[in-house]
Structure formats: structure tokens, C-alpha cells
Amino acid sequence: MIEQIKFCCNCILPDGFLGIHLNSEGLCSFCNDPKYENINYSRKIISLERRMKALQDWNLVVEDMQMNHGRREYDCILGYSGGKDSTALLHHIINELELTPLAVTSDTGFMTNISKDNMKDTLQQIQVDHVLIEEAIPTFTKLYKYHFFNHNSNETFLARYICDYCSDLIHSILVKEAIKRKIPYVLFGYSPDQTFRYFYEMSQEQIMKEWKPELLESPFFDENDSKWYLNDEELEAETIPRVLLPYHVIPYREQDIIDLVESQNYIKKGHSDPLLTNCNVVHAATFYDFNRYGGILYACQYAELVRQNPESRKKWLRTLKMSAPLILENKFKTKEVNALFNQIGTTQEDMLKHIHEQLDQDPNQESIKRNVEMFRKKKRTNQEILVVH
Ligand SMILES: [Zn+2]
DSSP states (O other), rough: OOOOOOOOSSSBBBBTSSSOOOOTTTTOOHHHTTOOOTEEEEEOOOOOHHHHHHHHHHHHHHHHHHHTTTTBBBBBBEEEOOHHHHHHHHHHHIIISSSOOOHHHHHHSOOOHHHHHHHHHHHSSSEEEEEEOTTTHHHHHHHHHHHHOOOOOSSOOHHHHHHHHHHHHHHHHHHHHHHHTTOEEEEEEOOOOOOOOOOOOOOOHHHHSSSSOOOGGGGTOOOOOTTSOOHHHHTTHHHHOEEGGGGGSSSSOOOHHHHHHHTSSOTTTTTTTHHHOTTTHHHHHHHHHHHHHHOOOOHHHHOOOOOOOOGGHHHHHHHHHHHHHHTTTSSSSSHHHHHHHHHHHHOHOOOOHHHHHHHOTTHHHHHHHHHHHHHHHHTTTSSOOOOOO
């Protein structure tokens, strides 16, 4: 008899997936209990009241920027990545709100070429001052190296960690730039589904508490790294700019954003796919996670999309199964993943060895290894091993 992976019959999470088990009715923990959360993923439901309050606040912020327009060199800093969302937000701020932002890009060393292309195209169409910060690349590289080698968890995906630490560093670099230039607002184009950590505003409290990670104390890092984080003086001065995520409250439809950036010639057709513009570190972390845990963080997000739109289950399940063997064997973004491994002083083989050493200590190793094998086989046989419910 051919063994099969059991997928939740409501969403697409497999049995044995990090912290997830199917009950006797075939429902995963998330589908069985709407309040269920785990360390990798939790559904953030933002109440209408909270959303309306945040929108009111945003309207006041816009009013403030418009009233003071012309008195400062820049009304705000906009975190600009070359992806479709930050590009569309740039357009909104300049052409619809008639404000003057400073676009700031913090290069992690792993931006995709398509993102860089997009920037070039956009900056030919929009009049905006743009600052590209490349000097922090060595710190980003160390941060990745640290996490790939020191991530040692039976519960948390590496991608979760790396993305949080890396984005906090980006946020911090931009906020420092704003402090230096006395700019009162920093905006990011996070889409409405990106609310796992922050909704609409990264509060001063969160900034002070979370943005200076303890790992900086490790001898692995030095003052060349900590200088990119807020120092005590900056934290005590109480002049930290407000960090806001306008797309959490103003209208956002993904297709409208794509249509806008393509019709304005900011981004070439097809170049707004997040798979092409997302940072390449994510792909390497996904390789790690799939081999280590038999699953990936993206599956949690796909699963949520399925819960919201049950008709899309087939599509997302197929996407997961088709991409699984490619990710497991580093055939999905081979060049990019290998470039990252090279940059942090390792190879695919050594990383796999490291992963397997950790997996052998994991009490769930049996079900993880079984899932990995079954996902891997999908591509190699013609038999439908992974059966759709
Ligand atoms: Zn489910």
C-alpha cells in the first residue's frame, strides 16, 4: 500500500506539519479551533473599530504632512524595495497626496535583479529623491549567517526568525535616517495581509523593546553592526518618528496595484510577481525549513487564503505539491540560494548535513522524515501519491 500524506480537509496543512495535527475528522488545529495560534502563525483578525480608528489617524497624518508641506525638505521617508506595493505607495504619496517623500532603500545584499530593474524603471517615471544604503550589507550578511548556523528549534521555522530580524534591521536603518534628517514619519508599503507583527503602526514601545536584539551582545557581532540599530541617545531623545503602514487602512486591491504600476510604466509586465521581487534570503530559508521540518512558512499563508476562499483549495494544494520537490532539492531558485550559502561561508551539502544533525535530535523526526520523503517523491513518479481529498 502506498502511504499518503494526510492534508487537512478544510485547508492544505499536512498532518505532522510543525505543531499541527489533524483530528479524527481530518481538520487541522487552525481549522478546528478559530482561536488556535502557534509560534509560527496566528490569524490576526483586526476589528472594524480598530481599522476605522487607524484610518482616522492616517487622515490626520496626511493633513499634518500637507499643512507642513514646504517647511521641511521631506514630508516623510518611504521604505522603497522595488516591489509593487512600495512602488504604488510612492505613486500615491507623490501624485495623489502631492507630498514630497524621500525614498530610501536599504540593500541587504540579496535584493533581486528584478527589484533593482524595477527601481530604475520607476525612478525614470517619478521625480523623487532616492537614497540607496549599501553600507549595512556586511551586517545583514552576519545576521543571516548567525541564524542559519544557530537556529536550533523544534518549533519555529527559520524563515520566521530571519524575516523578523532582517526587517527590524531595515526598519531601524530607515528610522535612523529619518532621525538624522528630522523627518517625522516613516512609511512602509506592507500589504493588508502582512499584519502578523504590526497593524498600521510600529509603536514606539515595540521599537524600543524589540528592535535592539539581544543577539547583538554575542561576540559574533561588533560595533560596526550595532551602529545600525537605535542607540540609547536616540531612544531617550523621544523624537523617534512614527512608523506607519498605510495599506493596512487605505483601499488596497492587489490587481489594482499591479495594473497601476504596469500602466504607469513603473514596473514591466510580469515583474511585479512577489516571487521575483522578494528577497532571496527567503528562498534559502525555505530550503532549510522544508528539509528540516517537512514544511514551509508559506504553507500557513496559503492555508489561510484557502480558509477565506474554499474554492482556491485545489490551486494552493497543487502549488504546494508542485513546489515541494523543487524546494527540497534546491531546484527552485538554485543560483540565488547557492549565492547566499556562499556568502555566509557554506555550501548546500554542508547545510544539509547541518540540518540532518539537528533533525536527528528532534522528537518528531519520524513524521518529518516521512513527510519530506513523500513530498519529494511526488515529482518522480506518475502515480498520484499525494491524494487530494
Ligand atoms: Zn486546516
